[in-house]
Amino acid sequence: MEIKTLINRKKLHAMIPLAERTIYNMEQRGEFPRRIALTSRSVAWDLAEIEEWIEARRSSGAQAARPGA
Template sequence: MKRSEYEIVCNQLSHIKSTTESAIRALELNLKYLNTIESQLRTCIDNKALIATLTLPSLCPTDPTKQPSDLIKIKEVTQMTSLSRSTIYTKINQQDFPQSISLSCRSVAWVRKEVEDWIYLKMDER
């Protein structure tokens, strides 16, 4: 095997390894969300009286990526991504970054999973 062929194979293996590691991270996040849902379902079963007075969706969210506890503000987004505020908003305008969610007329937040997925995507592009 020539040196150049060896390097190509090594680069491909390195890419496969990083892709696999990203997939593992994504699966671990999914497992965490599934465990959260399972816990919330147990709470629903254990609190039948609450179920009668409250709506089921508010007790048992069906989409774990949209839970309020997973909303993050701009300060945490900049820390996670190492990007400045202005760069984040520029990327949003270029449709190269997750959209923020408007909480009020002067407050926005991002879904943590969407930002993490964007980071993993950028890591895979290397």
């Protein structure tokens, strides 16, 4: 069985400097890895999924689209 490394909100924001609401909206649209509910008040993200998302953004070379642009 593969051991997954989970990161908390603080570590996620250190890696991805986006607003909480932006990350949540991207999750809802399927554009960002989904959070994992650990308890009713605690969530985490799979570190490998976050690193893959960062690498995909880096390698795509595409500029992020501005809403309404």
